[in-house]
Amino acid sequence: MEDNNTKSHSVLLYNTQNIDAQLLKAGFSIRKKEYQRIWKDIETGTMAKPETHYLIQGVRGAGKTTLLSRLYYEVAENKKLKKWLVPILLNEEEYGILSLFTFWLRIAEKLAEHDSDLYAQLFEQVTHLDDSAEMAWELIQSHLDKNKQKIIVFVDNLGELFKDFDEIEHAQLREVLSLRSKIRLVGGSSQLLEAHFDGEAPFYQFFKLVNLRPINEAGMHELLRSLAKQTSEEAVKTIEEIITEHPQRIEAVRRLTDGVPRTIVLLFQIIMEGAKESSYAYLEETIDKTTPLYKHRMDDLSRQQKAIVHTIAMNWDAMSTKEIAEQTRLPSKTVSAQLVKLQKQWIIDKVETDTKNHLYIVKERFFNIWYLMRYGNQTDKRRVLWLTRFLESWCDERELSTRFVEAAFNIENNQTNISDVYFNALLASEKIDSEIKKSIINGINSKDKVGVVDYQDSGYRNIEIPLRELVNKNKIDKAYQLLENNFKNLTIKDYLFNLHTLFLVDEEKFIPEVYGLKLFQKTNFAPLEASYLLSIVFNNNFYEYKEVFFKILSEVIKNVDIDLGRIAMVHSYCIYSLWNNDLESFKSFFEKIKKVEFLDELSKIDNEDMFYMFFENIIIMLLSKGQLEMCFSMVTESEFKEELKPFYYATVSLLKDERKQDYLRMGPELQGTVDEILQKVEEYRVKYA
Numbered sequence: 001m002e003d004n005n006t007k008s009h010s011v012l013l014y015n016t017q018n019i020d021a022q023l024l025k026a027g028f029s030i031r032k033k034e035y036q037r038i039w040k041d042i043e044t045g046t047m048a049k050p051e052t053h054y055l056i057q058g059v060r061g062a063g064k065t066t067l068l069s070r071l072y073y074e075v076a077e078n079k080k081l082k083k084w085l086v087p088i089l090l091n092e093e094e095y096g097i098l099s100l101f102t103f104w105l106r107i108a109e110k111l112a113e114h115d116s117d118l119y120a121q122l123f124e125q126v127t128h129l130d131d132s133a134e135m136a137w138e139l140i141q142s143h144l145d146k147n148k149q150k151i152i153v154f155v156d157n158l159g160e161l162f163k164d165f166d167e168i169e170h171a172q173l174r175e176v177l178s179l180r181s182k183i184r185l186v187g188g189s190s191q192l193l194e195a196h197f198d199g200e201a202p203f204y205q206f207f208k209l210v211n212l213r214p215i216n217e218a219g220m221h222e223l224l225r226s227l228a229k230q231t232s233e234e235a236v237k238t239i240e241e242i243i244t245e246h247p248q249r250i251e252a253v254r255r256l257t258d259g260v261p262r263t264i265v266l267l268f269q270i271i272m273e274g275a276k277e278s279s280y281a282y283l284e285e286t287i288d289k290t291t292p293l294y295k296h297r298m299d300d301l302s303r304q305q306k307a308i309v310h311t312i313a314m315n316w317d318a319m320s321t322k323e324i325a326e327q328t329r330l331p332s333k334t335v336s337a338q339l340v341k342l343q344k345q346w347i348i349d350k351v352e353t354d355t356k357n358h359l360y361i362v363k364e365r366f367f368n369i370w371y372l373m374r375y376g377n378q379t380d381k382r383r384v385l386w387l388t389r390f391l392e393s394w395c396d397e398r399e400l401s402t403r404f405v406e407a408a409f410n411i412e413n414n415q416t417n418i419s420d421v422y423f424n425a426l427l428a429s430e431k432i433d434s435e436i437k438k439s440i441i442n443g444i445n446s447k448d449k450v451g452v453v454d455y456q457d458s459g460y461r462n463i464e465i466p467l468r469e470l471v472n473k474n475k476i477d478k479a480y481q482l483l484e485n486n487f488k489n490l491t492i493k494d495y496l497f498n499l500h501t502l503f504l505v506d507e508e509k510f511i512p513e514v515y516g517l518k519l520f521q522k523t524n525f526a527p528l529e530a531s532y533l534l535s536i537v538f539n540n541n542f543y544e545y546k547e548v549f550f551k552i553l554s555e556v557i558k559n560v561d562i563d564l565g566r567i568a569m570v571h572s573y574c575i576y577s578l579w580n581n582d583l584e585s586f587k588s589f590f591e592k593i594k595k596v597e598f599l600d601e602l603s604k605i606d607n608e609d610m611f612y613m614f615f616e617n618i619i620i621m622l623l624s625k626g627q628l629e630m631c632f633s634m635v636t637e638s639e640f641k642e643e644l645k646p647f648y649y650a651t652v653s654l655l656k657d658e659r660k661q662d663y664l665r666m667g668p669e670l671q672g673t674v675d676e677i678l679q680k681v682e683e684y685r686v687k688y689a
Contacts, residue, residue, distance in 0.1 A: 021073045021076075021077070023230065024066070024069055024070060024073065025070065025073060026229075026230065027226050027227065027229075027230050028066070028070050028226075029222045029223050029225070029226035030063060030215055030219050030222060030223050030261060031063045031066070031067045031070075031212060034056070034067060034210050034212065035067060035070055035071065037210065038054055038056075038071060038186065038210065039071060039074060041054075042071070042075060042081075042152065042184075043078070043081070045184075047085070047150050047181050047182075047184060048181060049181050050177070050178055050179060050180065050181050051181070051184045052208050053177055053184060053185040053186070053187075053206065053207050053208065054185075054186045054187070054207060054208050054209075054210055055158065055187050055188070055189060055207035055208070055209050055210070056068070056186070056187065056188040056189070056210045056212060057188075057189055057190075057209060057210070057211050057212065058188075058190065058211065058212030058213075059190060059260060059346055059363065059364050060190045060260075060262070060293075060297075060346075060364070061260045061261060061262025061263060062190070062212040062260060062261060062262075063212055063261045063262075064156060064188035064189075064190065064212060065092055065156050065188065067188070067212070068089065068154040068155075068156055068186065068188055069089065069154075071087075071154060071186065072087045072089040072154050075087040075152060084148060084149050084150060085149070085150055085151070085152055086111065086114055086115075086149055086150070086151045086152070087151075087152050087154065088107060088110045088111070088114075088151055088152070088153045088154065089110075089154045090106065090110075090153065090154065090155050090156065091156070092156045092157060093157065094106065094157075094161065097161060097164070098164050099131070099133070099164065099165065099169060100133040100165055100169035100172055100173055101129070101131045101132065101133040101136055103133075103161070103173075104126065104133060104136035104137055104140060105126050105127065105136065107140060107151070107153065108122050108123045108126040108127075108136070108139075108140060109123050111123070111140070111143075111151070118143070118147050118149075119143060119147075121143075122139060122140065122143040125139055126139055126140070133169060133172055134172065137172075137176055140182075141180065141182050144182045145182070150181070150182050150183065150184070151182065151183050151184070152183075152184040152185075152186065153183065153184070153185050153186070154186050154187075155185065155186070155187045155188070156187075156188045157188065157189065157190070158187030158188060158189045159189040159190070174206065177206075178206070187207070190346055213259075214258050214259025214260065214668075215254075215259040215261060215264070216259065217247075217251055217254060219259070220250065220251075220254045220259065220264050221243050223261060223264050223265075223268075224239050224242075224243065224250070224264065224267075224268055224271075225239055225240075225243075227239075227265065227268045228240075228268070231272065235272060238271060238272065239268075239271065242271060248279070249278065249279040249282060250267060250271075250279070250282070252279035252283075252388055253267055253279055253282050253283055253286065255669050255670075255672055255673065256283065256365065256366065256369060256384075256387070256388065256669050257286070257365065257366035257369075257669075258364065258365040258366060258668055258669050260364065260366060263286060263290070263366055266286050266289050266290065267282060267286055269289070270282055270285040270286060270289070273285075278388075279388050280385055280388045283369070283384070283388055284373070286366075287369065287370050287373050287374070290366070290370055291370070291374065294367055294370045294371070297347070297367070298371075301342075301347075302338075304328075304330060304334060304338050305338050305341065305342060307328045307330065308324055308328055308330070308335060308338050308339065308342065308348075309342065309347060309348070309362070309371075310371075310375070311324050311327045311328050312324065312348065312360060312361065312362055313362050313367075313368050313371040313372065313375075314371070314372065314375075314376060314380065316368060316372065316383065316667065317361070317665035317666065317667065318351050318359035318360060318361035318664060318665035318666075318667075319359060319360055319361075319665075320357050320358070320359055320360075321335050321336055321339065321357070321358075321360070322357065324339075324360065339360055346363055346364075347362070347363060347364075347367075348360050348361070348362060348363060349361050349362070349363040351664045351665070352664075353661055353664055354661070359664055359665055361665070361667060362667075365667050365668060365669040368667070369384055372384055383642050387645060387670075463482060463483065463486050463490070463494075463498065464498060464501075466482060467479050467482055467483065467498055467501070467502075468501070470482060471501070471502070471505050476502065476505060476506045476509055477509075479502055479505075480502060480509065483495070483498055483499060483502065487518070487522075492519065492522055492523065492529070492532065492533050492536075493536060495519070495522065496519060496533070496536060496537070496542070499515055499519075500540075500542050500544070503544050507544075510544060512544055512545060512547065512548040513548050516545050516548035516549055516552065517548075517552070519533055519545075520533070520549075520552055527568055527569045530556075530569065530572075531568030531569055531571070531572050534549060534553075534572040534575075534576070535572070537549065538572075538575055538576070538579065538617075541687055541688065546576060546579050546580055547580060549576055550576040550577065550579070550580045550582070553569075553572060553573045553576055554573075554585070556569070557569065557570075557573045557589075567614060570593060570614075571614050571617075571618070573589060574586060574589065574590065574618050575617055575618060575621060577589065578618070578621040578622065578625055578688075579621070579688050581625070583625070583627065583630075587630065590630075590634075615634075615644060615647070618634075619631055619634065619635065619644070619647045619651075620677065620680050620681055620684055621684060621688065622634070623650065623651065623654065623681045623684075624681050624682075624684035624685040624688065628651060628654055628655055631647075631651045632651050632652070632655070632659070635647050635648045635651060636648065645670065646670050646673045646674050646677060647677065649662075649663055649666045649670060649674050650674045650677040650678055650681070653674065653678065654678075
């Protein structure tokens with residue numbers, strides 16, 4: 001027998017109406033605002049007159065069924081309400097309801113199930129009626145009057161239900177709901193309810209709409225923790241470890257899946273099956289588990305609709321009607337008509353433009369990714385891989401340290417050497433945990449390897465305290481002398497930061513040419529060490545060095561062959577030329593490296609982290625300097641647009657001509673990342689003016 005504390009429960013992906021009431025309430029961790037909004041209205045309503053009816057809208061898996069079930073149980077268990085208000089929860093799929101009469105018949109049946117003493121006779125009477133919806137309702141109303149009760153009906157898939165009703169039945173139901181106070185309706189729909197938006201339809205603007213939007217990162221963490229608590233203590237530990245140690249992996253999947261709760265539940269199940277090495281591994285498994293759902297969705301479409309969805313999905317970004325027509329070889333009028341239907345089914349979304357030529361995109365982004373992964377060629381699948389890796393890299397703070405350890409392990413096992421370009425790039429990264437870096441460097445050096453510079457705080461005597469004491473006594477010359485006496489003993493970082501302290505105290509005594517050259521001498525002008533120095537200066541905005549370092553770089557770079565072993569130096573030169581506002585030097589240098597196919601070779605490196613490390617600061621610096629055309633060319637030439645898609649959309653969003661319209665083609669899964677890029681552009685605009 002399992003202990004109660006460790007007992008695990010299976011997590012239902014579909015048919016959440018079958019979950020035990022207490023379990024559902026305990027695990028209800030999202031959609032709380034929407035719940036409180038509707039529940040407060042229900043709790044305070046007396047139904048003395050016709051009340052407001054609600055329609056909960058959201059894509060499949062957004063949480064409509066769970067929200068409806070939660071409201072149903074709350075009404076059923078409320079001591080005051082259950083005396084007079086009977087909650088009725090219809091199944092997610094009510095295949096037996098084909099007309100308004102069969103709808104009332106199902107209501108009568110549910111009432112009989114609720115209290116057979118009061119309503120068994122009602123169900124018997126309605127069963128024997130001759131399909132008269134009007135008489136069925138009159139009988140239900142009569143029995144409710146007699147028993148001094150009212151009903152609140154929770155209906156999932158209301159759109160599907162309404163499809164089977166004719167115009168007369170729609171009008172009859174509208175009359176009952178708007179004029180009779182015995183019934184209240186709360187519905188859910190995963191497609192646009194045409195009747196609500198059609199000015200000539202009976203249900204035009206009839207419902208109070210509640211839209212279920214994608215959940216954010218905090219909401220995802222809350223949902224995962226809630227699911228873990230329902231499962232086992234071990235699950236709680238696993239989820240906490242994932243959220244704490246590898247948040248970027250699940251955040252990448254959340255962004256790609258547009259925050260659909262059902263997909264997050266799938267992700268939870270995959271995590272419980274065993275940890276994965278990357279967000280791409282999680283993505284692949286999630287795709288595999290959603291195949292039955294999405295394949296069914298495609299199978300339900302007509303041949304023309306399948307062709308249109310296929311074309312838009314394979315393109316990924318939004319397309320115009322003309323573009324879709326050209327690729328499907330269907331008439332534009334046919335495409336337009338089918339797009340309207342696909343919008344109502346919430347499969348395709350329309351993106352409004354400034355012209356009549358609107359754009360269309362697959363609404364549920366994970367459905368689009370599933371389609372690309374299942375039906376696309378290797379290039380299409382690689383597009384998903386690039387985007388996943390980009391998001392993981394962008395969100396990551398800890399992963400680089402892990403990769404650094406793995407690279408060092410390869411060195412120690414003679415699978416590579418310390419001049420390996422990947423290892424060098426990781427070693428120069430400021431994001432890597434300092435203790436890990438120090439430990440690894442010492443370990444490699446202790447094995448008689450070629451010496452690697454210890455970049456972190458050294459074991460030498462720390463001079464910061466005595467240096468500051470001299471500064472406080474206004475003995476600046478002696479402070480400089482103390483620093484110089486310890487020049488050989490201090491690490492690059494120690495020397496640099498103490499020197500910067502003195503510069504801030506007395507700028508006149510600081511000579512950039514002298515101290516800049518000394519710092520470079522401390523690196524022996526070795527590309528790895530010099531790049532580390534340059535990155536510290538840039539990241540900390542030690543502006544006193546930017547001019548002298550750029551002069552030194554301009555000389556050094558002439559003698560450096562532009563090959564993959566010098567990526568860090570090439571990157572530094574690009575950054576410092578932009579920091580110094582020397583755009584002409586940057587342009588000419590960038591043209592030079594393009595001619596020797598440096599960028600093309602860089603894009604072929606089997607390491608996406610290095611690729612992004614090279615481009616990230618350069619593109620953001622270009623954007624912060626207002627060099628939009630240069631940035632646009634960089635991300636669109638040499639087939640970089642797919643690999644740097646978030647940077648591409650950040651760039652076009654800032655353009656002032658017709659190309660800005662291309663921003664509207666962007667899928668919502670990239671919105672958060674692009675916003676973060678633009679925010680960093682604004683920070684750089686001020687920081688590196």
